[in-house]
Amino acid sequence: MSTRLKKADGILIVFILFIAAAIFIWYDAGREQGQVVVVQVSGKEMARFPLKEDRTYTIKGKDGGSNYMLIKDGKVRVDDASCPDLLCKKQGAISQVGQSIICLPNQVVIAIQGEGAKTDATAG
Amino acid sequence: MQRPDSRKKEAEEKLSDGKKAQPFYKKVPLYGMLVALAMVLSYVEAQIPVFYYVPGMKLGLTNLVIIMALYRLGEKDALLLNMLRIVLVSITFSNVYSLWYSLAGGILSFIVMVLLKKTQKFSVMGVSVAGAVAHNFGQILVAVTVLSNSMLLYYFPVLLLSGTVSGFLIGLLGAKLMKHINYGG
Numbered sequence: 001m002s003t004r005l006k007k008a009d010g011i012l013i014v015f016i017l018f019i020a021a022a023i024f025i026w027y028d029a030g031r032e033q034g035q036v037v038v039v040q041v042s043g044k045e046m047a048r049f050p051l052k053e054d055r056t057y058t059i060k061g062k063d064g065g066s067n068y069m070l071i072k073d074g075k076v077r078v079d080d081a082s083c084p085d086l087l088c089k090k091q092g093a094i095s096q097v098g099q100s101i102i103c104l105p106n107q108v109v110i111a112i113q114g115e116g117a118k119t120d121a122t123a124g
Numbered sequence: 125m126q127r128p129d130s131r132k133k134e135a136e137e138k139l140s141d142g143k144k145a146q147p148f149y150k151k152v153p154l155y156g157m158l159v160a161l162a163m164v165l166s167y168v169e170a171q172i173p174v175f176y177y178v179p180g181m182k183l184g185l186t187n188l189v190i191i192m193a194l195y196r197l198g199e200k201d202a203l204l205l206n207m208l209r210i211v212l213v214s215i216t217f218s219n220v221y222s223l224w225y226s227l228a229g230g231i232l233s234f235i236v237m238v239l240l241k242k243t244q245k246f247s248v249m250g251v252s253v254a255g256a257v258a259h260n261f262g263q264i265l266v267a268v269t270v271l272s273n274s275m276l277l278y279y280f281p282v283l284l285l286s287g288t289v290s291g292f293l294i295g296l297l298g299a300k301l302m303k304h305i306n307y308g309g
Contacts, residue, residue: 009246
């Protein structure tokens, strides 16, 4: 089996890198400081909080799972969770519009929205 | 320049024909070992935490077995091995929800690899890169559907890059291994 690259390989790789770069640039253009934290479980919105106020919130995920969410200094992150891999914690803090923290086992999505979004501080 | 190339291709075709004619009792132990190998590689990969910072990012060690099966044993048998290892790995190492991610990624990746291989214009590395990227794409589609959140696509460019690098390395490793291993003999 030859380990030499063919012309089509090069075209394929350049094509993939081009698409990746295009999506990166597209995301970057729409980037702004977020205002609202939206918590979704299984696609349904559970709560939303202003990003400016420091607070903690325990998200009840699917099948009894939970994620411990922390809003501090205009950023949100997950500090602890019931899932074994703790991917949500490793994803770190987010603050930009369009960014999100995702926990697949608990089907939890924490997303940041911009100024236009309404805030319901009483939720949860 | 063309003759040795075409002769090599002929030899390869003969080889895979020979493999297909293998009796069932010879296939069972070989395929059993290959599925076991794929499972072990999945487990080994799960022990490397650095690839888990972005959901879906991975090395794709298991694809080494699948891509070698695709080139050496033919499409049908590679598909069989692929399905077996997806189901067995999901049952053994993870939970049911991950089965859908693996199935979507595994099947899409397999279709893309078979199609690219058939054009005969791509090397093993090219086929592997396309397979890796298709795998990421399939998984992200399932994630978008399950979580009904299109923001997951945010991760796609990162996965495109990681998939290209890991797919290339796995393809290169596979091509080098296939030079030296003539399994089923």
